[in-house]
Amino acid sequence: MICLAAKQGYIHRFDHDRLQKDGYGLSTRNMSALAWGIVALVFGGMVAVQYHNAVLGGVAFWSSSPDVASVETRLRAVEMYNANLRQQIASYSKKVTLLQATAIARGGMTAVLERKIHAMNVLNGTMPLSGPGVEVIISDSKMSKLDRAAFLTHDWDLRSVINELFVAGADAVAINNARITAQTGVFCIGPVVRVGSVRLGPPFVVKAIGPANVLAAALKIPGGVLDVLKSSNRELFVSQPKVLKRVLIPSYSPPLVATQGGINQ
Amino acid sequence: MYLLLPVFGLLIGLFIGFDVNFKVPSQYGAYLSVAMLAALDTIFGGMKAALQKKFDARTFLSGFFSNTLLAALFAFVGSLLGVDLALAAVVAFGVRIFNNLAEIRHFILTRRKIQSH
Numbered sequence: 386m387i388c389l390a391a392k393q394g395y396i397h398r399f400d401h402d403r404l405q406k407d408g409y410g411l412s413t414r415n416m417s418a419l420a421w422g423i424v425a426l427v428f429g430g431m432v433a434v435q436y437h438n439a440v441l442g443g444v445a446f447w448s449s450s451p452d453v454a455s456v457e458t459r460l461r462a463v464e465m466y467n468a469n470l471r472q473q474i475a476s477y478s479k480k481v482t483l484l485q486a487t488a489i490a491r492g493g494m495t496a497v498l499e500r501k502i503h504a505m506n507v508l509n510g511t512m513p514l515s516g517p518g519v520e521v522i523i524s525d526s527k528m529s530k531l532d533r534a535a536f537l538t539h540d541w542d543l544r545s546v547i548n549e550l551f552v553a554g555a556d557a558v559a560i561n562n563a564r565i566t567a568q569t570g571v572f573c574i575g576p577v578v579r580v581g582s583v584r585l586g587p588p589f590v591v592k593a594i595g596p597a598n599v600l601a602a603a604l605k606i607p608g609g610v611l612d613v614l615k616s617s618n619r620e621l622f623v624s625q626p627k628v629l630k631r632v633l634i635p636s637y638s639p640p641l642v643a644t645q646g647g648i649n650q
Numbered sequence: 651m652y653l654l655l656p657v658f659g660l661l662i663g664l665f666i667g668f669d670v671n672f673k674v675p676s677q678y679g680a681y682l683s684v685a686m687l688a689a690l691d692t693i694f695g696g697m698k699a700a701l702q703k704k705f706d707a708r709t710f711l712s713g714f715f716s717n718t719l720l721a722a723l724f725a726f727v728g729s730l731l732g733v734d735l736a737l738a739a740v741v742a743f744g745v746r747i748f749n750n751l752a753e754i755r756h757f758i759l760t761r762r763k764i765q766s767h
Contacts, residue, residue, distance in 0.1 A: 413707065414652070415652050417700075417707040417710070418652040418653065418655045418656070419652075419707070420707035420708075420710050420711045421655065421659070421696070421710075422655035422656050422658065422659035423659065423711065424656075424659070424689075424692070424693060424696070424710070424714050425655075425656040425657070425660040425663060426659035426660070426662055426663040427663060427689070427714070427715075427718075428660065428663060428686075428689050428690075428693065429660040429661065429662065429663020429665075429666075429667060430663040430664070430666050430667040431663075431667070431682065431689060432663075432664065432667065432686065433663065433664045433665075433666070433667020434667045434672055434673075434674060434682065435674075435679075435682055435683065435686055436667075436668075437667070437668070437671070437672075437673060438673065438679050438682065457675075
C-alpha cells in the first residue's frame with residue numbers, strides 16, 4: 386500500500402522535475418522514497434512494540450488506558466513510598482542502636498535499663514540478630530502424586546523443629562527469614578505454610594542463633610525431630626543441620642495491613 | 651531500488667520492534683497507541699497527497715514525527731489533568747483516517763473511470 390502510494394509520488398515527480406536536485410544532493414524522487422522509508426521504518430517499529438504490548442504483554446488497547454494505568458501508577462507510587470519509609474526505619478534504628486550502645490558504655494542506671502531493653506528486643510524478635518547458629522533445610526518429597534498430603538511439609542513438622550530449637554536454647558529462629566516470635570503462629574493453608582503474616586512455600590530454611598553445637602546435637606538426637614521427619618515414610622527432604630559461624634536473622638516485620646481482628650489496635 | 655525502500659523500511663522496523671523485546675510499561679501503553687494512530691493518519695495523508703500530486707517529502711517527514719510526538723504528549727498532558735485526551739485523539743484521528751481513506755478511494759475510482767473512457 387505504502388509502496389503503491391510512494392510510486393505515485395515518484396511518477397509525479399519524475400514527470401515534472403526529474404532533474405531538479407534537492408539541497409542534499411538527492412532528487413526529489415529519491416528524497417520522497419527516503420521519507421517513505423524512514424516513516425515505514427519507524428511505523429513498523431511502533432507496530433511491533435505495540436503488538437508485543439497488546440498480545441504478549443496481555444494488555445489490550447482499552448485496558449491499557451485509564452483504569453489499569455492509573456492503578457499501576459498508584460501502586461508504583463505506594464511501593465516507592467514504602468521503600469522510602471523502610472529506608473528511613475533502617476537509618477533511625479541504626480541511630481537508636483548507636484545511642485543505646487553509648488548509653489551502655491557510659492554505665493549507671495541507664496546502662497542497666499538499656500541492657501534490659503536489649504534483652505527484651507531479642508526475646509520479642511524486634512531486632513535483627515547475627516551470631517553462631519545452625520541451619521536446616523526441609524522440603525517436600527517428589528514422591529507420587531497419589532497421596533500428596535502425605536508428602537508435603539506440614540505445619541506440625543515445622544513446629545516440631547522450631548520447638549526443639551527453642552527448647553535447646555536458641556535465641557532467635559526464622560523460617561525463610563520470617564522471624565518466629567512469641568505471637569507467631571505456624572499453620573498450613575493449602576499447600577503453603579503460613580508463618581505469622583507471611584505465606585511460605587518449600588524449601589523451608591530454618592535458621593537458629595544460639596549455642597550452635599547444642600542446637601545441632603538437639604536436632605540430631607537419635608529418634609529426635611529430624612529422625613521422625615526422615616523416617617515417617619514420607620520421603621521428605623531433610624538436610625543435615627549445618628553449624629554456621631555466622632547466621633543472620635532479620636527482625637520481625639509486622640504486616641502492612643492488619644490481617645485479623647482489631648485486637649492490637 | 652529506491653522503490654523498495656519503504657518496504658524494506660517496514661520490514662526492518664518490524665524486525666527491530668520484535669527483536670529488541672522492548673516492553674512499554676503498561677501505564678504508557680495508551681500514549682503509544684495514540685502515537686501509532688497519529689502515525690497512521692500521517693501515512694494515509696501522505697498517500698492522499700501523493701495521489702493528488704501534492705506530496706512533499708519534508709512536510710511528510712516533519713508531519714509524521716511532530717504529529718506522533720504531539721499526540722502522545724497531548725495524551726500524557728491529558729492524563730496529568732485527569733482529562734482523557736487519548737480518547738479525543740483516537741476519535742479525531744479515526745475520523746481523519748477514514749476521511750483520507752474515502753478520498754483515496756474516490757480518487758482511484760474517478761481516475762480509473764477517466765482512463766477507461
